[in-house]
Amino acid sequence: MKTTPAMASAEVPTGARDERPKRPLDDVSFGVQVAAWWSLCLILIVSGVITLFWLLNEISLVTITIAVAIMITALLQPMVALLTRWKVPRTLAVLIVFLGGIAIISWLLWFVISQIAYSKDSLLDQLNGGLASVRDWLVHGPLEMTPKQADRFSVQLGDTLQQQFGGSSEALDRATGAIGVLSGGVFCLFATLFMLFDRGRMWAWFVSMFPDHIHDHAQEAGQAAWRTLTAYMRSLVLLAAINALAMVPVMMIADMPLVVPLAVLLFLGSLVPLIGVLVAGVVVCLIAFVSQGLTTAIVVAVALVLIVQLFGNLLNPIILGKAVDIHPLAILVGVTGGTLLAGIFGAFVAVPLIAVLNNAIKAVRHHHTSRPNGSTADSAEVAKT
Secondary structure, X not given: OOOOHHHHHXXXXXXXXXXXXXXXXXXXXXXXXXXXXXXXXHHHHHHHHHHHHHHHHHOHHHHHHHHHHXXXXXXXXXXXXXXXXXXXXXXXXXXXXHHHHHHHHHHHHHHHHHHHHHHHHHHHHHXXXXXXXXXXXXXXXXXXXXXXXXXXXXXXXXXXXXXXXXXXXXXXXXXXXXXXXHHHHHHHHHHHHHHHHOOOHXXXXXXXXXXXXXXXXXXXXXXXXXXXXXXXXXXXXXXXXXXXXXXXXXXXXXXXXXXXXXXXXXXXXHOOOOHHHHHHHHHHHHHHXXXXXXXXXXXXXXXXXXXXXXXXXXXXXXXXXXXXXXXXXXXXXXXXXXXXXXXXXXHHHXXXXXXXXXXXXXXXXXXXXXXXXXXXXXXXXXXXX
């Protein structure tokens, strides 16, 4: 008669089973084992992310240049597609858009830098005067603070602003020497030109490094990411320009000084969601306060809030649609984290990075739910087409 495994286990005496050596792991509950493995995986993932950030920081010139080139390409690529739909040869379309776009961006950069350099001293004087007025109001106003308490909110803040302006200039002088500007600028121009000429070949090469069964996933994720970045950059620049231009008549009616530099500051601040426009708005309201009084400052603050909220709520859905759907708390956390990690550049790229990753993950998940039969068959179908 053939002995089954069940009969064999039944024939083993109970004492023999109890005498088997126990492993130390047997004393650890299953929940603790699962938690330990998850903790180990989390530590490895965090270590990998930290290592990646360290490597990107070590080659910051390349990192920043490529990131800027990608964003510029996202702005210019729709114009290339439009010209090609109008039967313009692609090579000619790329050259027209590239030269025209670079000319416009160069002029804007020159205008912004010249305005900031020309008005920096006046802007600091206005800020210091505004801080002094704030200090007097804190001491003699309804709050009745002591001079020492008021200094914490005014004089020390002014010193910090001056240090930041000076430190930023020194850091800018160190970071933007002749070699750095030349190499970074040339690198960015060539990278942008190559990306405009490219028809997805670089992304196809990148996808080819993945296993065959996830090529479709990577392809769909890349397409979703590019659509998201294009929509985000278009919306960001348009809304920043609209916010700045809409505040120009308000500041002129309020008879404020430095209207053009403040408009430039609002435009640059609007490029950093939430925090950037808040900081720029505080500076505008502070200069309105010191130059025209508290009532004007309140009116300017209300106008700025209404303009930002009105155009943000009305135009943003039209420009973006549902391409970039991020909770405001996620934007705040992303901008704050990006600022802590990489300063202004980190704050600038944090939100588009979150949006790109969010939509890329959604595209991969949609791929799984819409194709339950497996990605291998899908890859074969794509190859046939």
